[in-house]
Amino acid sequence: MLRFTLLVVSLAVVSAFTANSPLTDRCNTRLYGGGTGYATSKTGKEEKVTRVRELLENSQMVFAVPASSITVSQSQKLRRSLPEGTTATVVKNTLMARAVEGTKYEAATSMLQGANMWFFVEEDIGASIKAWKAFQKETGKKDTHDVLGGITEGTLYDTKGVEAIGELPSKDELYAKIAGSIKAVPTKVARVIKAPNSKLARAIKLATMPDE
Known part of the structure; x- marks a missing residue:
């Protein structure tokens, strides 16, 4: 009975010691990427x-949104919805x-409050902003x-300014408009060729007028 009591006491002492052991704390810190994690070195x-x-140098625009309450799965889905060339990442202030510092994006310091997710947009600004708006709604x-x-x-833009920029056509939308314009050219040329000689001048004028 005495041996059993001593064993229980010994285990309790060991447990209390290891619970507050600096070694144990350091292991947990490494596991969860805390103070000794490489990212914080x-x-x-x-x-x-x-x-x-590097992202800034290759970007035409950067914008920030609050990063709070965005889950890992949500952020992954958001990144998949972004156009090619756009990177979204959380950066410490x-x-x-x-x-x-010393770049054309230095005005970003006015937004360095709280936890932010930053979007670095290389090309398709409109589609990148639209992707974020769709994520907000979803x-x-x-x-x-x-x-x-x-x-x-x-130039620094506020919320409304960024949203206004987001209303601009995306790269794909611009390509579609250009393709539509090119496709319309042969049709106009055919109309000119088929027109009688007496109406040639009028047909040329008609062909050069923008479609309604």
Whole structure:
């Protein structure tokens, strides 16, 4: 009985010691990417800043949205919906401030509050903003996750300004319009060729007029 009691006491002491052991805490920190994680090391931060600067150099526009309450699965689905050449990623404010320093995106420092997701848009600005608006509607975040602002050509735009830019035709929409215009040219030429000589001038004028 005495041995059993001593064994129980010993186990309790060991358990109490390991529960507060610095070694155990360090293991948990590594597991969850905490204080000793590579991303939070000096080298990890420098690599992140370098990566963000590369994205900025290749972007025509950047804009930010609140990152709070966006789940991992939602963010993955959002990224899949973005056009080619657009990157969405969460960047810590301190690292973003370092990345935009001395660039045409330096005005982004005015939006460095809270946790933000940043969109780096290489080409299709309209489609990128439309993708975010569709995500807002689908996830019920229209009232809580408006665009915070955006920057293009060194100019800072507020929420309404970014939304207005988002109304511009996307790259695919522009291609469709161009294709439609090219397709219409042979039709107009045929109308000119088939017109009688006496009406040639009128036909040429008609062919050069924009379709209603």
